[in-house]
Amino acid sequence: MSMITDLDRRFVWHPYTQHKTENDAVPISHAKDASMYDEKGNEILDLICSWWTCLHGHSHPELNKALAEQAEKAPHVMFAAFTHEPAVKLASKLAELMPGDLNKVFYSDNGSTAVEVGLKMAYQYWVNKGDTQRTKFIAFDGAYHGDTFGAMAVGKGSGFFTLFNDLLCSVVTTPFVGTWPGDDEIEDREAWALGELETLLHNYDGQIAAIILEPLMQGSAGMNFCRPEFIAQVVELARRANILVIFDEVATGFGRTGTMFACEQSKVVPDIVCLSKGLTAGYMPMSVTVAREEIFDAFLGENFDKALAHGHSFTANPLACAVALRSLQLFEEENTLARIKEINTKHRTFVQRLQDSGLVEYPRALGSIVACNFAADGGYKSSRSIALRDWYLSKGFNIRPIGSTLYLMVPYCITDEQLDSAYDIVIEGLKAVP
Numbered sequence: 001m002s003m004i005t006d007l008d009r010r011f012v013w014h015p016y017t018q019h020k021t022e023n024d025a026v027p028i029s030h031a032k033d034a035s036m037y038d039e040k041g042n043e044i045l046d047l048i049c050s051w052w053t054c055l056h057g058h059s060h061p062e063l064n065k066a067l068a069e070q071a072e073k074a075p076h077v078m079f080a081a082f083t084h085e086p087a088v089k090l091a092s093k094l095a096e097l098m099p100g101d102l103n104k105v106f107y108s109d110n111g112s113t114a115v116e117v118g119l120k121m122a123y124q125y126w127v128n129k130g131d132t133q134r135t136k137f138i139a140f141d142g143a144y145h146g147d148t149f150g151a152m153a154v155g156k157g158s159g160f161f162t163l164f165n166d167l168l169c170s171v172v173t174t175p176f177v178g179t180w181p182g183d184d185e186i187e188d189r190e191a192w193a194l195g196e197l198e199t200l201l202h203n204y205d206g207q208i209a210a211i212i213l214e215p216l217m218q219g220s221a222g223m224n225f226c227r228p229e230f231i232a233q234v235v236e237l238a239r240r241a242n243i244l245v246i247f248d249e250v251a252t253g254f255g256r257t258g259t260m261f262a263c264e265q266s267k268v269v270p271d272i273v274c275l276s277k278g279l280t281a282g283y284m285p286m287s288v289t290v291a292r293e294e295i296f297d298a299f300l301g302e303n304f305d306k307a308l309a310h311g312h313s314f315t316a317n318p319l320a321c322a323v324a325l326r327s328l329q330l331f332e333e334e335n336t337l338a339r340i341k342e343i344n345t346k347h348r349t350f351v352q353r354l355q356d357s358g359l360v361e362y363p364r365a366l367g368s369i370v371a372c373n374f375a376a377d378g379g380y381k382s383s384r385s386i387a388l389r390d391w392y393l394s395k396g397f398n399i400r401p402i403g404s405t406l407y408l409m410v411p412y413c414i415t416d417e418q419l420d421s422a423y424d425i426v427i428e429g430l431k432a433v434p
């Protein structure tokens with residue numbers, strides 16, 4: 001046993017892991033571009049971007065440089081009463097990229113806290129306007145918004161947090177409708193789901209602060225894609241019911257769905273947007289909650305009462321901001337969105353191949369993501385999903401199915417040859433692991 005594995009076993013508690021039954025975690029010694037390397041130097045092609053974060057792959061020289069340069073200047077700046085260049089430049093760049101007047105950037109540390117901040121902003125927005133009755137949120141069945149208490153509450157439709165139900169704030173859920181190529185009943189299913197939402201909005205009139213949703217793709221639910229039209233209609237209903245709209249783009253942001261942000265494809269401007277995962281291209285934990293001007297304005301007042309009582313020790317960490325800013329510049333310098341289009345074209349050819357293979361159901365592609373469903377005994381960690389994960393790893397590929405969904409969410413630096421090898425191994429694994 002290696003020294004790392006020994007210490008890991010004795011002192012470390014891993015996330016979402018059953019330590020009694022699961023294999024030891026693989027020690028990674030270094031990572032470069034689309035690959036990670038274990039202690040013996042074996043290559044592992046990272047086809048899920050290290051938990052969906054490493055947009056441009058691992059250890060990009062320009063990002064390394066931005067990080068090192070900022071470390072020389074100021075690694076930490078407390079963010080109340082002080083500010084710094086990377087934070088203001090990043091905020092203004094995000095405001096420029098976001099649609100409409102989504103101009104006010106609130107920094108925090110991860111996707112879950114970005115959601116907490118969004119929920120607090122929405123509730124307090126109404127309170128600040130004198131309306132204290134809006135104590136509920138609407139969320140979608142299957143939605144996942146993170147692991148802290150507010151995020152668990154709006155993610156109760158994921159089924160991950162049933163254990164904590166009694167401790168969660170009040171959330172009502174509404175049906176989500178996924179779609180895939182060849183789905184010819186989608187309009188009927190959408191009409192039904194929108195009808196259900198309309199009923200909820202009517203029944204809870206005046207009690208709802210906001211609706212929160214993952215636009216275009218429910219990630220953790222198993223890469224369930226929906227049509228931009230569906231999102232646009234949900235927003236339309238929310239507007240008519242006079243509630244706020246929060247988009248959780250923690251997973252969909254930064255090119256994942258083919259556009260910089262998923263909201264662009266629905267042509268709507270939500271009131272609040274949460275971003276994390278790809279924000280720092282996998283370098284540092286950071287997130288933002290971006291609000292429209294009108295939301296921000298509702299927090300202005302002569303004393304502290306109306307201010308947002310939220311902040312973290314590492315809010316707007318300069319190292320994280322510097323790297324995030326450099327990552328956004330790389331999108332322009334490396335023409336990243338065009339590369340994502342090419343990746344998507346290859347993905348769609350693979351979707352056809354999956355379809356023809358008869359091995360899976362609902363093959364589908366969106367931006368840099370390709371997914372399908374396989375027969376499994378259910379649950380987030382179904383036995384076949386774990387067997388597939390271990391088999392792919394033994395062949396040098398990081399592919400981690402969720403429940404019965406097998407997916408690739410590839411780093412944008414991936415080469416065509418690497419993509420082709422990934423497609424081949426996906427098919428081989430599905431045949432080898434019944």
Ligand SMILES: *Cc1c(COP(=O)(O)O)cnc(C)c1O
Pocket residue numbers: 110111112113115144145146147214219220248249250251252276277
């Ligand atoms: C991962 C994820 C989160 C939580 O982000 P963390 O950084 O893991 O806390 C929230 N929302 C969505 C849509 C996610 O995919």
